[in-house]
Amino acid sequence: MSTTTHSAPVLHLEGITKRFGSLTANDSITLDITPGRIHCLLGENGAGKSTLMNVLFGLLEADEGRITIGDQPLLAKGPKEAMDAGIGMVHQHFMLIPVFTVAENMVLGSEPGRAGLLSISDARARVRELSERYKLDVDPDALVEDLPVGLQQRVEILKALAGGARYLILDEPTAVLTPQEIDELMAVMRALRDEGRAIVFITHKLREVKEVADDITVIRRGKVVGQATPDASETELASMMVGRDVSLQVSKAPARPGEPRLVLDGVTVAAPSGAVAVDDLSLTVRGGEIVVIAGVQGNGQTELAEALLGTLPVAIGTVTLDGVDITDAPPAETLRAGLGYVPEDRRRDGFVGEFSIAQNLVINNLREFANRGNLRLDAIEANAIERIEEFDIRTSSHTAPLNSLSGGNQQKVVLARELSRDLSLLLANQPTRGVDVGAIEFLHKRIVAERDAGTAVLIISTELEEVESLADSIAVMYRGRIVGIVPPDTPREVLGLMMAGVSYEDAIAGREGSGE
Template sequence: MTATKEQAPILSLNGLTKRFGALTANDSISIDAVPGRIHCLLGENGAGKSTLMNMVFGLLQPDEGEIRLGDQVLKITNPKQAMAAGIGMVHQHFMLIPVFTVAENMVLGHEPGSGGLLDLNSAREMVREISARYKLDVDPDALVEDLPVGIQQRVEILKALANDATYLIFDEPTAVLTPQEIDELMIVMRALRDEGRAIIFITHKLREVREVADDITVIRRGKVVGQADPSASEAELASMMVGRAVDLKVHKKEAEPGDERLVISNLTVASPSGNVAVDDLSLTVRGGEIVCIAGVQGNGQTELAESLLGTMTPLRGSIVLDGKNITYDKPAKTIGAGLGFVPEDRHRDGFVGEFSIAENLILNNLSEFSRYGSLDLKRIEENAKARIEEFDIRAGSHTQPVSSLSGGNQQKVVLARELSRSLSLLLASQPTRGVDVGAIEFLHSRLVEERDRGTAVLIVSTELEEVESLADRIAVMYRGKIVGVVPSDTPRDVLGLMMAGIPHDEASATVKEPRA
């Protein structure tokens, strides 16, 4: 039987500390998960939120502190013990077997049946019963790999509910959802709370926190820095996360688009697995405008960006930059043609962690900092000091390894390098991923400044708030195609429907229809 608020004890985390070598990821953190309440754990990427919850679910063990269920101390060394204590976790990265059906995924580890035979009929019935109760429509016989990411997340939630979890952890659950799917998730979370379950909701998105939180704990750099009231403004929450006042609004004047600088025509690109990832896509970006590509992750955005850079070869179509065909050029030539590139994974593609700040700032322009075949160390140092000041890179010295910087300062190094030369096109993929709110404020302002210099700016982002703030025009991408290109003031509900593949006219008509 489902536990109720009155029956279930409080799950308490008392002084939990976790170290990884010299890094203290969690420093004596204490919070309570109270049945019948949604407790939001708010903090930037890298603040230690997921590490904390992984200890609660048995994926990590604390170095200090304890977890209590009422008066009982819990020793949780694996997820099975966590589930036995009534703890369920909806992971940020889905823990599903793609080639199994929904029903098969639901019963992994606790298969119903007798005599060594799996009773899939019981598993299917369980899926149907829980789906109906929480309005999470899922086909028990569907293969997980064939499901959209929003439905896959429903399966993750159903898995936790199948164990009748009283304490549910949602770890950044909205990262791969459309706005409509996020709204549906909030409804489910409220329903679970009203049933008497305790919800811990991990996020860095201020809007979502204010929408569902009963309690808010803010974590910064592995420590609890305070509790906030759900009525607190986004600016107040942001200042707690960062430690100073933050201007969340992007200030920019009206765009003054010039000539076409990037022209993509009928581009088709295959993914490494051989499937079509970019499908007959056409798009134009003018100088002096920011075009943002919106869409749920995994709809061909990565392959589009890599084909523009030259690390993936298109099957057909063309890419023209300032009148020059660069379709089949390699990165050295596209960069030479005036393309600046901020990759979505800066650790893999944006910098060399062991290299100094100064060295990373010249990686794409070595010839300018060489004399007679040797590096000009004085010019490299002067360049580094100028860029560090201009981009407010928080570092002790230009000789400091980039790997030792915070995420926001690492991203500033990447952007500083790309903007230190004259560009035709700036292509920025997920430009503020894993970056604190304060650094986001600065990075956004620099992207707008580059637009105002007459550069064509193409931004790929899964953060809809970022798209709405920065874009002069929004191109919505779904399954490798551009569903439509719309103004930046297009209603969020319309954008959400387009992100699910619905054409603009149909999405607009749907939103205008009166709600039942």
């Protein structure tokens, strides 16, 4: 905890309410942000954390409530007024111009006299000064598009600091970082706190909250449901987030792998842009095992999943499922061959939101529910009632549109539909993204049960806790290649190095050389 004497006043949010039509995203939220402290806003995706900070940063206007800095009201009609008041925000999706240099990005939006950025040369000097002070190691002349994601995030932080931010908001900042980059970010946050700045850390990751927080506010469904201290257990924090007791551990017996079911041999896939996304990748998944592909987002995982489904062509190599070549098969054939598919973006690719739950549960298997070209509505209804009970889908009726369900219940519908067929392979890309802790617990149990039934399971996940909990083996992916396949008890530092492209042997040697 900081012992710095800080002169900046407390930033106070009182009774902030923000509505979008009938949805109340923020419901009378009151919060103090204190200089010299790291304040974690903890809550599930969709809880209202980012909406609240977008109000603070001037991107949204509150319907009710007020914001003050000390005893002065903050009247931010946009980000410029918020920045002028000393508020900076690093968004989950970076706001940088890729073809500009770091220094050029720093100058953008800076009028003469503001923040001292009068020229590119001044900006270069400022980048070097701030980089040295906070050990950020950013080259002012580097093109942003050439920087890895972790360094791009540092540029965003530098830009906020150069603008004079005394209150710095970090929105889900660890989502695209390796474990080592997360550790480095934590060190930067502590350094900024100890200098007397206020840090707001928006996250849903319990481990990171406990590691870095001074104050914790838990938000659920748009409301503050409690305050906590860093010595609260992860189980206690999870219960506050969800509103009931949950288990954070995946209970599973040791895997009993059988015969190879999915075999990829030298697979190369081009992204829609034409760039090689999957590069000479070979991988085998056996029945009765869960292989999890780990890696930072954007290293070819999405293209690999789409190629296995059949929506992207395989340029080189072969894909077989239970000995049948499905390399060039369209999605309808891969599904009939026994592929169950949970897409990365369920809203775009996983369901039709305006259709009912019952319709979505059969949408890719209509042949089974038709007779001479006519849908058997009684069978569709009976199937829906059975799946709703089996998968604990929280809904008032099977006729309700899928859009009316929470994210976790939407994902249960997608998984229920896929697991209602006899599968050779379950392919799930980010299976618990945007899902509450309670639903994660259920989804993980069902995935393990499918493994135990003899199905080959291939998971793609950027969440290390999920990787470690579900995997029988971990395949680390970097720039379209499998860097190595390792057991689930592999140390996080080793996984982090591999996620940055280091071989397993070199990662082990590096860890031992550092004395860890």
